[in-house]
Amino acid sequence: MAQQMSSLTPGGSGAPVVLPPDPSPFAQFVRSQSFAGLLLFLAAALAFVLANSPLSGAYEALRHLHLGVTLGGRGLDLSLEHWVNDGLMAVFFLLVGLEIKRELLIGELANPRRAALAVAGALGGMAVPALLYAALNGSGPGLHGWGIPMATDIAFSLGILALLGSRVPVGLKVFLTALAIVDDLGAVIVIALFYTSELNFTAMLGAALTWGALLLLGRRGVRRLGVYAALGVVLWLFVLGSGLHATIAGVLLALAVPLRRAAPLAVSLSGAAVPDADNERLGIHLQRAEAALERAQSPLHRLEHALHPYVTYAILPLFAFMNAGVAVGGATLGTVTLGVVAGLVLGKPLGVLGGAWLAVRAGLAALPEGVNWSLLAGAGMLAGIGFTVSLFVANLAFTDATLLTEAKLGVLIGTLCSAALGVAWLLLRTRRAP
Template sequence: MSSVPPSVLRAGPAETGPPLILPPDPGPFAQFVRSQSFAGLLLFASAVLAFILANSPLAGGYEALRHLHLSVLVGDRGLDLSLEHWVNDGLMAVFFLLVGLEIKRELLIGELAQPRRAALAVAGALGGMVVPALLYAALNLGGPGLHGWGVPMATDIAFSLGILALLGSRVPVGLKIFLTALAIVDDLGAVAVIALFYTDTIQLPALLAAALVWGALLAMGRLGVRRLGMYAALGGLLWLFVLQSGLHATIAGVLLALAVPLRRAAPLAVSLPGGLVADADNERLGVHLQRAEAALERAQSPLHRLEHLLHPYVTYAILPLFAFVNAGVAVGGTTLGTVTLGVVAGLVLGKPLGVLGGAWLAVRAGLAALPSGVNWSLLVGAGMLAGIGFTVSLFVANLAFADAALLAGAKLGVLIGTLCSAALGVAWLLLQTRRSAT
């Protein structure tokens, strides 16, 4: 049998249509830009820039930009929000939409669909949420900062996986899968905490309208509607009603994600017959590539298409912009009070203790098993990296505190805790992998 060039594919049945030439593999730089490592570094760079500006002579301009009001009007009605609120209430709804899509995919066909892997991630995530919250509450009991107990509960997916990706092949794949699943369950827990404990007074008419729109979206999903534009239109209406209802507007993103169907409309047949040669006719090649693209479009579910569509915008625009708007903490006059100490303790100590304790209980009870190639020492490192709570922790801090001093203290705690968790996690995993290599 003759070998098949890796760049040649045939879409559809093997006997029809000439061969297709796929584009060459991306170079090393392009691969890096698309990686979790670059996403984490971009997020970190945005936060550092905001922190520098907030503590420089340009601090006034930075604050003016954050509070710049932007209006969207239809006739004489509309929304007039500051840039900070547009990012936190509007763009972050898109982030939570992507999170919801990832959660749904993982629950149905991904790592969380496998009971023993799901049990380990769920147990680790629950422990990693409860212990940090208890540590924070113990340090702030009876004080004005108690309402921020939810701040150290979260794990930042992009940042934590970006740091883990920097370690490359030193870390087993099983550990990366575990941290990914844990971060996804953690995000689901964060959504529940925001909905239940960080919600203002409920406006029943708007909540009823949101429920009706969501019901229409669920019906569309059940009927197999595949046009993303229809989901986008109703999703925008859902966001507006949720915003007016008193629930945080980002909940609309998760609700929309649950309605987008995962079923595919058509299978994709791809064969690799031997002895094919590349087609040199550019015009014919273009036609065949268009056909292949249409076939791929039909084969993908609406959920996959929407997830792939949103991912670059969330990774390279929304999250860096969120970091830039929210990480600008002016340290002048900010003291290391119990709020800051509680957040740092929750992220740096509570996260690894909770993750390890929850995972140990699940394994001990026979509900879960460690991933292949992963031991308890490596799991400690994953627990440390889970203390990177950056995006969602900053988000919850904004919801928890109206007082500027408390909010600044919480944000400072998130920044310190995230940096310490990242440094400790990397150092621990490097030490453990070097020991196992010798």
């Protein structure tokens, strides 16, 4: 097809239009969810190997290397690990917030019946793992980690699902995406309500005023992303000093970025709009079309598209590298580890299936086209891939090094088991599919 297209001439002129070649299979793979999941896995594996090798001292020194920033006589001095967890992860949660807002307004979650299925599955997939974890940890010191097995990692779970290709119906991929987005919203609420330190009300007031200014700009339809970025940094500094976790600033900023387009898209590349021209003139028209497409996009879409590659290929792998380095020498599989593994491997599929079944039974939702309960069970298993957000909550839940190691070990074991079980189950259930 590309060869046929490359021989076309604009308006019947003799000059051929040279179109770019189709991307190579490797280039397509690099841009896919599968590559994003693989990159995340490789970063985590590298951290784990380093933490359990003779280079463990150098790895720990890197994580705790302090970097300071001074502005106007005041500054921040944080370790590299904290810059990633408190700073770069705020950008990750900004992207999560943009995805949540888009899905609620114009995406899958805007359809009541589709939203009901995803919301019910996500609620069940958060409640059952938390209850299983709490049952195994009783009233001991590990109870505070009940939020760890509630999360689903979007990049990792969708990357694993993408490996199955066309064997899996599109409806199942859409359901898992919507489920993971609702799950992230639940994780944000849990972090804000249950994993905060003592509150500084002066800083909270500053954050509230800054957020109010951002909301006003969004209501007025301000489209310059630089304005939102500048005020977003101010908001992050206030939230960082308020006692709320700094990543909440990312979600608050996302809610302020407008989704409305500036003007309808009106571009024509046929008839009188594009006269007979050579390649140079055609290039000018294509540039104009590209500029028109850019103007037609909402600030939310532009920001989401701009952030996605940086979050996927830089921030999440960096986070995995900084947090997945668990030294297993002398580590024990305590109740915290068992609780996290049970929550992710057993609680997630049971909760997702149970919540979805109740929603369908009540007439609030219906299964997507081509999806049956067996396939939904496979999606529930893949939802047990907690990884990024689970490790993030573990850092917030425990200051005790032993409990934190147990929790991270549980996240790694639970994630690997959920991925393996989910892939095996879906391969088994789809092996006769055409």
